[in-house]
Amino acid sequence: MCRWIAYQGEPTFLDALVAEPAHSLIAQSLCSVEAKVVTNGDGFGIGWYGDRDRPGVYREVRPAWSDENLRNLCHQVKASVFFAHVRASTGPAIARANCHPFTVGRLMFMHNGQIGQFCAIKRRVEAMIPDDLYHHRSGTTDSEALFLAAFAHGLAADPIGGMAATLHAVHGLMLKAGLREALRFTACLTDGRDLYAFRWASDGRAPTLYWRQNHGNLVVVSEPLDGDRTQWSEVPQGCVLVARSGRPAVLHGFDATVTGTAKAA
Amino acid sequence: MCRWIAYQGEPTFLDALVAEPAHSLIAQSLCSVEAKVVTNGDGFGIGWYGDRDRPGVYREVRPAWSDENLRNLCHQVKASVFFAHVRASTGPAIARANCHPFTVGRLMFMHNGQIGQFCAIKRRVEAMIPDDLYHHRSGTTDSEALFLAAFAHGLAADPIGGMAATLHAVHGLMLKAGLREALRFTACLTDGRDLYAFRWASDGRAPTLYWRQNHGNLVVVSEPLDGDRTQWSEVPQGCVLVARSGRPAVLHGFDATVTGTAKAA
């Protein structure tokens, strides 16, 4: 289980969300409140869209709370769309390649949750990754495998439908293999303009997800950044929050157990 | 505040204490029970005496719980005297040079506690370090400074008296500078044969220290490695546990507020 933040809105310094709030993401890395594990010290990553075609990414294996480079970068870098993620490994090694966010071209993805008993179907999930992205797989996490596999299910053209189809397929593999653990998916995807925040699990117990939108500035988080709970709305189980650039974020139902449902969103 | 383990006895694999117990040092790095801070993820170190003149040392900035090299080494290395330490920084940077244990020749030292408001007297404490050891200072912690400064107070010839005189002198600097925070010192020193475990603080509130000796095998710890509290004795405030090689460990009073007291021990 991990903790993450996504932002979309007016250009903002990353540290306004990552480092400064009372319960900032860096604070959560040392002591999260709503996660199953308290400490999220198994590496971290930030990703942001600047003046270049592709997003910038900085990922490191040290805990977020102890990396002076992270504080320094978050103090300097300003972006209108960015992600930040602190990791609590569910098994895969502590390595930069296993830190979120992951990117393919302009698309950026981060995840909290897991494919239960991933080892048992890892080979089959990786088999879904399209040939042209296979060499792109650089780590060993279930999260990166899900993201890359989603390109075989139309992620690039239809983010919500592609993700639903991928989760449906992976869950099918899990059932076929007789696995008992759940597939849990609280994740975020963006192309630098539109942003999609998913909360879904095969057992209806996806990790928490909250959002807040003031004056068009959207913040989506694993857990609130401060004690003012009136500001934060929960993204319900089985939903995706869709934030098209310049428009208010809206909630849609998201169900990966039934194919095609998601496409309706 | 940190957590540490010291061992003296029959040759033992390090992981028997560092990794295997229910509440092993690696477990404590993620979740300590008796420390002021729960997480001790700011680097770690192990030191052991093998076939060479000088102790081996392995120190790294990653959290102990996530370092596969640490587990691997602790599984392979066997020693009759060893130290292991997980760090929770009280300020100084997360760097290998700031990880315990510290060594000078055959002497090895580790510490839990702090010189309160160290920055205010850092210069004066470092001024105590003898010329021939000044270049040996490789980090910025109060702990390393205390250890090196102790050589100016006779540490090499008289470990207990030297340490008491050093603490007395440093506490004098603190008083003279009008500092209000305390000097707290729960520390361990060895030359690879004899072992000294100190618990003393200027305000009588030194971090916890426990010990257990079975069949001549001594384990000294910040907090017990398992739930069987009957096995563990506390080292009281103002005491030093002295374990000369091959002899039962004994407790002596240790008071650095009055010069000379310690020497009586």
Place this chain on the structure above:
Amino acid sequence: MCRWIAYQGEPTFLDALVAEPAHSLIAQSLCSVEAKVVTNGDGFGIGWYGDRDRPGVYREVRPAWSDENLRNLCHQVKASVFFAHVRASTGPAIARANCHPFTVGRLMFMHNGQIGQFCAIKRRVEAMIPDDLYHHRSGTTDSEALFLAAFAHGLAADPIGGMAATLHAVHGLMLKAGLREALRFTACLTDGRDLYAFRWASDGRAPTLYWRQNHGNLVVVSEPLDGDRTQWSEVPQGCVLVARSGRPAVLHGFDATVTGTAKAA
């Protein structure tokens, strides 16, 4: 192209070969003489057999020349069989999981060379890895993939035949895919007792390999550790040096282009 050392003989401190010789492996990491690239600074690893069932391994992403932990361990650790490897990446990321040696149970493997244009057939090479070892794949190198794939070709029971069959199969994939670059393989394998050092390439241009055996102590190296060339014999192209525990090392022909040839060895 990388540099490596393998040792089999009386228990010896690792630094006798890794750090002390004029042209030690650490020296070669900064400045190798016979390699295509001068610098081998993309991580390193050591592996040794001690008192435990499985070999100890220490791998790190820093250059060998700058890691004080490496020097310290090599000064302390003594073994009768050990490997040491400094890496110059041919593409895959600098990560611990991409550092040699690799282990499966008691077997240990390291490699210098490459599968030319590996990306083009990576998927197919990984498809050869047996199911029970698939989750064991933790990095992205061609070397680790070769090692794991070899278990599908009988490596555990027949090290030479298994390796020949694997190289034959991989080379077949390369030809089928129309790749023009060569498959080059200067590698070492051991179970902690017997040691096999291979030098073979599909174009007859495998990286250099030398050996020396004095009083039963065998040293196999990418390039000599000192200037005394009379001490060192070259392992010829298309050969495997076989060193069964306690017996003189002997050279056999090794040809992976024709199946079955190797088995004759």
Place this chain on the structure above:
Amino acid sequence: MCRWIAYQGEPTFLDALVAEPAHSLIAQSLCSVEAKVVTNGDGFGIGWYGDRDRPGVYREVRPAWSDENLRNLCHQVKASVFFAHVRASTGPAIARANCHPFTVGRLMFMHNGQIGQFCAIKRRVEAMIPDDLYHHRSGTTDSEALFLAAFAHGLAADPIGGMAATLHAVHGLMLKAGLREALRFTACLTDGRDLYAFRWASDGRAPTLYWRQNHGNLVVVSEPLDGDRTQWSEVPQGCVLVARSGRPAVLHGFDATVTGTAKAA
């Protein structure tokens, strides 16, 4: 001996100098041409002035050539004044705190060269550091000590005079201690607007320094970034290149052996 680049001019992406040129700083980290040592793989750092009061800094212990974060940042970050430095240690440990550039408030400094036999006078050089900056000392290099000591000699108000006075004082300590090695100083200083590039050595053999200014964009380098030597001018021994913001860079004599000389500049 290290390699560095300084830039002052129109906002430019860092990778235009750090990564893209044929003989970019990253290329020099692996294989420099004019340095006494070929490899500059002992860590690196970049520093730049963005929208904040203080410069951003990213320093890491891995070689510049192997750090994907460095490439990524240099691709994203744009600045009108920036420094980049790759280190070849002359002794002090490979640690982030020993990587250049160093900063105090808005001032940023990097250095190539050394105080010969620094260990012998380290204590006396550090004694020059003003009280309010003493805690700011976070590493063990001669370079950082020089920079901090310079604040005691008026660096903040008079960069050239302050630096000359500091070098004069340090050289005096060297002579007094009977040291035979030279003090060599090829260094750069900026406040984010004006830039000073020094080349001076007590034995007249300071490391190389070149500069190029096109359309107001100034590049100062340890060695040229490309083969077109007509573009690059050497900064002569005993000179400082002064580039006030918006004005052409000019050379002045700089002699630290005679106090006061520099102030004339």
